[in-house]
Amino acid sequence: MPNLPPLSLYLHIPWCVQKCPYCDFNSHALKGEVPHQDYVDHLLADLSHDLPLTSGRAGNTLFIGCGAHGKLTQPDGTVLRTVKTRHPRGYMQGNYLAKRYPVAPADLPFEYFMNRFRLLEAAPRAEFIAFTGLAETTVRPALDQALAVGYISESDSHWQVTDKGKLFLNSLLELFM
Template sequence: MLAVQPLSLYIHIPWCVQKCPYCDFNSHALKQDIDEPAYVRALLKDLDDDIERFKLNRPLHSIFIGGGTPSLFSAKAIGDILEGVGKRLTISADTEITLEANPGTVEADKFKGFAAAGVNRLSIGVQSFASDKLIKLGRIHDTNQAIRAAELAHQAGIRSFNLDLMHGLEQQSVTAAMDDLRQAINLNPQHLSWYQLTIEPNTAFYSKPPTLPEDEILWDIQEAGFELLASAGYQQYEISAFSKGEAFQSRHNLNYWQNGDYLGIGCGAHGKITDINGQTIHRTVKIKHPKGYLEPGRSALDHWHQVAEAERPFEYMMNRLRLFKPFSLSDYQQATGLGADSIDDALQQACGKGLLEARNNHFQVTPQGHRYLNDLLSLFL
């Protein structure tokens, strides 16, 4: 049977200074001043509607303010959002509250203001420390601003911060990728998200693809990077996530990957809620464009549907198999409401192909399984 899941909250702020050519998120280039109070009101009305829709009174496990570029907002607006959330749902001292920041939109007082507003974790979108790569990625910051942002994060009085860093960039060599990664490590973040650039549909890069490294070089970059991160004390707990110990793992992302529940408010935000009374799983998507989202009297909900039982095994595995921690059949049953027999055949095939390893009713993705993750996931379709 479906069991109660931890509840997280995702808050989307869609505006950016400019749209990056690799970005397929719901983001909009800033063309005029943002009416922060109006958007705060819309977010809290959106939250009220979701709370009523799903009859929620659970405490919040985590909050993630993403975008777009949330650091474009003032510390006061972020504080108003969090204050409003706290009046509606319980935020404890243990609730992880992350805000995404762009190095080109921050200064010392702003980071400290976010911390005073209640933010206890920052995620800084560096992507690269190489000037030529930053230009090609369409980033608005330079190398010095990226380094300065990390230094300011250390001084801001928050619990921890993450640096986002890409590899496999246009014509990037193994040496250049490791130089980038060493620079990130030297800045001593408690968490690093280190992931390969992928070309997504509906992006500028998809229309005019950059020349990316050959597969052999990409594999060499990945192996060298994993070794470098491990030697620097970063533990890999997910395909692209590394932390200095379990205490600094991203609790919000872990809740996604472990198939927890989350409300999504803001333009284009997605949500997933488990109803244990009805034994159903619901997904919501909000209106994408700010103009429609901010329209007075209009519901923020774009669409809402129940997840069919036939879709649940793949959805569970698509998230859970990213992690390096084993999963149990009990975990699966509580997250999907399905019996173990719904995946028995797939598990046996995966183990037979060396993609999964069974240990005491737990299943661990093997190194081969992580390398051929799409092949592994296809078994659960």
């Protein structure tokens, strides 16, 4: 057998707040409690079934992820953005993470709305404050612009992307940059 590199394994955590319209991962909108043990039991069964297919090759890397987003919120509220290596050679050399840096407070509104508005469901206004630590007044000018052009609607409790906002989602998100 040729001298093949070690195997790597990517485990996808398949439960999301809502399935993104563009996602092609085997993922599911969360309904109720996450079935942790059932997932682990099925995962171990799958791995046991596939083990003979490895031809004795060792594995040296385990990736655990939940989609395309390279963002992690730390216990202290700091949001870290990660950037992966883009060239396959980097992965073969074990350089999977190109860089990691904290998201600047000024960028938190964009990060929040990018994640919230792409779900196309109502975004609770109180959640913005809880997730970013910022007052709604920091984004009021952008919200007013989005309302004026018809990208969103607003109630006392939430913001909702309109049909026009769905068509111009990038333009809507640019208002928060």
